[in-house]
Amino acid sequence: MTVGDSRSSALSPPPTGRSGPDHREVHHAESPGGRGHREVHHDESPGGRDHREVHRAGQDIDVPRAPVPLLRVEHVTKRFGGIRAVGDVTFTVGRGESVGLVGPNGAGKTTLFNCICGQLRPDAGQVTLDGTLLDGLPTYKRARLGVGRTYQRAEVFPDMTVGEHLIVAERARHGGPHLWRDLCHRSAPTPAERRRVAEVLELVGIPGWEDRPVSSLGLGSCRLVELARALANEPVLLLADEPSSGLDARETHELAAVLRTLQRERGMALLLVEHDLSMVEAAVDRAIVMDLGVVIATGTFDQVMADPAVRIAYLGMGA
Amino acid sequence: MEHLLGFAIPGIPYGCTYAIVAVGLVLTYQATGVFNFAFGAQAYTSAFVFTKLVQNDGFPVWLAFLAAVVVLAPLLGLAFDRFLFRKIPSTNTTAKLVTGLALFVGVPALLPVLFGNQNLYASPSIVFNPDTVYFRVLGNPINGIDLATVVVTAAVLVALVALMRFTNLGLQMRGAVESRRLVELDGVNAGSVVATAWAVSSLMAGLAGVLLAPVYGQLQAQDYATLLVGAFAAAAWATLRSMPLAALVGILTGVADTVLQGYLPSSSTLSSAVLPSLPFIVLMAALLLVPGLRRLDDATDPLASVDPPPPPTTATSRAPQLSRIIQVAWYVLLGAFVISMLSWMPKTWESVFNSGLAFSTIFLSITLITGMGGQLSLSQATLAGVGAFTAAQLASHLGLDMLAGAVAGAVLAAAVAVVLALASLRLKGLGLALMTVAAALFFDNSIFTQRSITATSSGQALNIRTSWIGLGVLDPNGHALFVVEMLVLVLCVAGVLLVRSGTIGRYLTAMRGSETAAAGIGINLTWQRILIFALSGTVAGIGGTMLALQQQTVDALQFNYQLSLAFVVIVVTTGVSTVEGAIQAGIGFAVIEQLLSYLPARFGGNSLAFVLFAAGALTYAAHPEGILEFQKRRWTLRFEHLLFPGHDPNLAFATPNGTPTTADGSDPSILSSPGRVREPRSPTGSQQRGTAPSVLSDALAGAGLAGRHGNGPSTHAGRRDSEPSIRDESTQPAETDAASTNVHPQRSDDDRR
Known part of the structure; x- marks a missing residue:
């Protein structure tokens, strides 16, 4: 099983919920049917997106046109002292949808991520995943519900091998009050666990790396290990926080393709925070732009990039 | 007013x-x-x-x-x-x-x-x-x-x-x-x-x-x-x-x-x-x-990545033949020790070694909470005291066998540890250290000073009586105390090894590496922390009772906060992450104290023991694996050089697909000398230039996506088309900053034995 394979991963949950429309998104037109309907969305784009449509059609990427909301972020506000980091932010991410969350430094993107995955508690508003209200749930419970995350600064476990990263994620996913089992369960992975680890590593493109100590890896490799670890948790929603930081242009381009393919193969929704707009363009279906804690634009990539408010936010001047 | x-x-x-x-x-x-x-x-x-x-x-x-x-x-x-x-x-x-x-x-x-x-x-x-x-x-x-x-x-x-x-x-x-x-x-x-x-x-x-x-x-x-x-x-x-x-x-x-x-x-x-x-x-x-x-x-040094990761333990890098020799030598030493203790050992030294076994059990609790859990607790002597006082009071008031009382003491010590864990759930590092030392001082000044706890119902000191124990443990002509302490230590060691090799051990390793990421993959940090505190308290409580049995009395001074601090210093000297480090610390502390008693009082008596261990702990900054562990690795390399000249310790870290890493865990192909061009290897061993590119290139090449990205349609068709193919290695930039590859330099030592 590799990134390029079109068949489903053994680890992949069956793609579900791709038929319902999303009435909450202003810029997402309702449209019936399956593949090849990206053009319908992009018809709304003022800037024209022909090359993008061709590219996606050429890659035969199965992007849902009218995704059912998986993640609902409603009126989320977070303040630090007197400073509003996130203010009344509302948006949704559909099943299998890829959404870019962009904005200049200090826009509140990572704070919003922390609110979604439970590392911060919002002052107001609520977050719902697949109909389940996440308010008050600790991070680990949200992870078990299917919220995966990679971090702006690669967060790996330096004492572990690559394989161990995935094993621990795999076991944590099935976590629960099994004290005796957890205490006495030998840490040597079972054959089934080994197989699943191998599949995920192959999926992200580092097959055979099970026994490599992660402390011996470079930054780019660590980012892939992080990604693999998140995937071992079989998330329904992956929050990727600046996955390209520390990577060069080519690596960034390749990572975008990996994310795209994973989204397609696993039916996984992706919420991507990224400064590299070319990566965002390559990896997402639509984009949400934040500045100073509030959403200033949503829509397709070209739409938001053409938005004068976005230009002001990025360039500090009028469009 | x-x-x-x-x-x-x-x-x-x-x-x-x-x-x-x-x-x-x-x-x-x-x-x-x-x-x-x-x-x-x-x-x-x-x-x-x-x-x-x-x-x-x-x-x-x-x-x-x-x-x-x-x-x-x-x-x-x-x-x-x-x-x-x-x-x-x-x-x-x-x-x-x-x-x-x-x-x-x-x-x-x-x-x-x-x-x-x-x-x-x-x-x-x-x-x-x-x-x-x-x-x-x-x-x-x-x-x-x-x-x-x-x-x-x-x-x-x-x-x-x-x-x-x-x-x-x-x-x-x-x-x-x-x-x-x-x-x-x-x-x-x-x-x-x-x-x-x-x-x-x-x-x-x-x-x-x-x-x-x-x-x-x-x-x-x-x-x-x-x-x-x-x-x-x-x-x-x-x-x-x-x-x-x-x-x-x-x-x-x-x-x-x-x-x-x-x-x-x-x-x-x-x-x-x-x-x-x-x-x-x-x-x-x-x-x-x-x-x-x-x-x-939470403060982080932006340049922390230039620090190299600490080296792995000796056991993971030495030649297999030497490992076998050392393993056999340990068994021989253990056998000789047991036989000696049961036959010719003078009573003075038998008492010293029994004391060492009791200290070793207490020190194992530090291995659990600090070595495995990554939490610096400064109240382990207090927890040992809770166990000892509980067992002694149960024996005094209810006539309960002290060995059975040790179990009750361990449970109470675990309960105290859990309360401590709950009180310090949001603390780590310095905050946790301060909370535990405050708790230890609270017990010293408010709990262990109460006569109802530190004395019998008639107000006498809690001197252990033979009638409290049974099994003839305190029989001066017998060796029952040694056998009991040895068995208890073996059981505790087995328990610690079981935990370390189990799923909990993996979770704790993950928590030491990154609590943020550990929570992000579904590990319940609160539960893990409570668990490791409870386990550590249990072992400390048992060790405290064993120490009381050996010293035939239970006194608040045996378990005061300064001893808690000294215990950490002693275990750190020998190696806080290994079971053998705890045992060496326990036996070593008792033996050194005895040896120093032969010196004239002019040299400070037992103070010198603390000076020696403190001097050892001062090397923690340079050798976080413990100065003893550091010396073991040093001498192991020398012996290997003499006995097994063909053995390359770097190969101990070679991956199955042929990518060797150095003894310090770093990939030699990536971590070259500063200023030198790195030429990292791909997973298949072929040399490429660039680090992450090699990973992604291989990934995507293997996945059949390389061609798409190199030559296929692209969002930026013009720009992408003009870019070199991923497989075109000659055009990839070489990286020169070796230090930047170490993402997490603060790796705590992990004995994988």
């Missing part, structure tokens, strides 16, 4: 003693980034030298002050910086704490070794005459000591605030605390700035020590240690940032103490149980209520 003020006024100079130490702690933290556990030891050293020079050597006060405070104190600080703290990466909180603890334990123990055991009384005052009442406030006489304490505290506070806020040096100090390397890149001589900070803060310590010496009748290190820990509360309420706030809280603590003393009946339980622990209760309250204390360890 008049009554209240009458009680409060004497509290102000008393509170100033906390205030001046608290201000010193905040200054050291702000200027050096170190929470200086050694501050009390530095103060005591200056006071000791000052008093000795005046009283024993006939120096005039001003000259003794110059020597002890102006010269010795800064020199001590400069030495701490130059030889110890400078070597510790700014982000390594544990190393800083352990080094401070080693100084806390070692420096006061060194003085009797250097100068012999001396009792010094009635230190002279440096400013005002202690016997003169200068004026009265609401009827309260203010003598020279009170006046000096208040005046010097105020003067020092003003001077230090001005230094930190209004001088360029203060600005540079604050910058150097964040990252020495970063301010050096700005052209600041960070080494000189931090050395100055250490000199100034040590001068403060010396000044506080000499100033406060007349307050105490007899000069004792323990008084300074208790004062220091009391001052922790004031520093904590100021979140180690604001010197004026620290001074204010210190003074208020003193005032609250004297006011409560005035109002509470002296015979009441509150007076006997709560008052002595007031500063520690205030400290615990600060740790529970002040949010800033939860983020003390």
Whole structure:
């Protein structure tokens, strides 16, 4: 099983919920049917997106046109002292949808991520995943519900091998009050666990790396290990926080393709925070732009990039 | 109101003693980034030298002050910086704490070794005459000591605030605390700035020590240690940032103490149980209520990635043949030890080794919580005491066999540990260390002082009686105690190994690596932390009962907070992450104590043992795996060179697909010398240029996506088309910054045996 394979991963949950429309998104037109309907969305784009449509059609990427909301972020506000980091932010991410969350430094993107995955508690508003209200749930419970995350600064476990990263994620996913089992369960992975680890590593493109100590890896490799670890948790929603930081242009381009393919193969929704707009363009279906804690634009990539408010936010001047 | 003020006024100079130490702690933290556990030891050293020079050597006060405070104190600080703290990466909180603890334990123990055991009384005052009442406030006489304490505290506070806020040096100090390397890149001589900070803060310590010496009748290190820990509360309420706030809280603590003393009946339980622990209760309250204390360890050095990761343990890198030889040698040694203990071993040494086995069991609890859990707990002796007192009281009151009582003691110790874990759920690093030391002091001053706990129902000391135990454990002609202690230790070791090799062990390893990521993949950090505290408390409780059995008595002094600190220092010396480190620490501590008893008292007796272990712990910064473990690796390499010249330790880290890593865990193909071009290998062993590109290239090439990205349609078709193919390695940029590849340098050692 590799990134390029079109068949489903053994680890992949069956793609579900791709038929319902999303009435909450202003810029997402309702449209019936399956593949090849990206053009319908992009018809709304003022800037024209022909090359993008061709590219996606050429890659035969199965992007849902009218995704059912998986993640609902409603009126989320977070303040630090007197400073509003996130203010009344509302948006949704559909099943299998890829959404870019962009904005200049200090826009509140990572704070919003922390609110979604439970590392911060919002002052107001609520977050719902697949109909389940996440308010008050600790991070680990949200992870078990299917919220995966990679971090702006690669967060790996330096004492572990690559394989161990995935094993621990795999076991944590099935976590629960099994004290005796957890205490006495030998840490040597079972054959089934080994197989699943191998599949995920192959999926992200580092097959055979099970026994490599992660402390011996470079930054780019660590980012892939992080990604693999998140995937071992079989998330329904992956929050990727600046996955390209520390990577060069080519690596960034390749990572975008990996994310795209994973989204397609696993039916996984992706919420991507990224400064590299070319990566965002390559990896997402639509984009949400934040500045100073509030959403200033949503829509397709070209739409938001053409938005004068976005230009002001990025360039500090009028469009 | 008049009554209240009458009680409060004497509290102000008393509170100033906390205030001046608290201000010193905040200054050291702000200027050096170190929470200086050694501050009390530095103060005591200056006071000791000052008093000795005046009283024993006939120096005039001003000259003794110059020597002890102006010269010795800064020199001590400069030495701490130059030889110890400078070597510790700014982000390594544990190393800083352990080094401070080693100084806390070692420096006061060194003085009797250097100068012999001396009792010094009635230190002279440096400013005002202690016997003169200068004026009265609401009827309260203010003598020279009170006046000096208040005046010097105020003067020092003003001077230090001005230094930190209004001088360029203060600005540079604050910058150097964040990252020495970063301010050096700005052209600041960070080494000189931090050395100055250490000199100034040590001068403060010396000044506080000499100033406060007349307050105490007899000069004792323990008084300074208790004062220091009391001052922790004031520093904590100021979140180690604001010197004026620290001074204010210190003074208020003193005032609250004297006011409560005035109002509470002296015979009441509150007076006997709560008052002595007031500063520690205030400290615990600060740790529970002040949010800033939860983020003390969040500061990161932007250049932390240039630090190399610590090396793996010897067992993971040595030649398999040598491992087998060592394994056999250990079994032979164990067999010989057991046979010797059961046959010819003299009673004195049998007792020493039994003591060592009991200490080893207690030390295993430190292996669990610190080595595996990554939590620095400074209350392990207290937990051992809970176990021992419980077992002894159950035997005394109910006639329960002490061995059965050990189980009950272990359960109660685990319960106390769980309460401690719950109270410190949001704390880590320094915050957790302070919470556990506060708990230990609370037990010392409020629980272990209660006669209902430390004595039998008839008020006698808890001397272990044979009738309490059964099995003839205390039979002087038998070896039952050895057999029992050996079995208990083996069971505890097996339990620890079981936990480490299980899923819990993996979760703990993940938590040590990154709590953020561990929670992000679904690990319940709260549960894991409670669990490891409970397990550690259980083992400590059992070990405490074993120690009580061996010493045939249970006494609060056996389990006081200073021993908790000393235990950590001892285990760190031999290796906190390995089971064998705990056993070597336990046996080594008992044996060294016995050997030192043969030396003349001139050399300080048991103090020398603490000095030796403290010296060992001071190497923690350079060798976080433990100095013993470091030496084992060093000698192992030498033996391997002689016995197995063909063995390459680097190959021990080779991956199945042929990518070797070095003994320090780094990929030699990636981590080349600084300035050299790296040529990392792909997973298949072929050389490429670039690091991450090789990973992604191989990934995508393997996945069949490389072609798509290199040549297929693209969002930026024009630009992508013009880019080289992923497989075109010759066009990839070579990376030159070797250091930047270490994402997480602070790797704690993990024995994978």
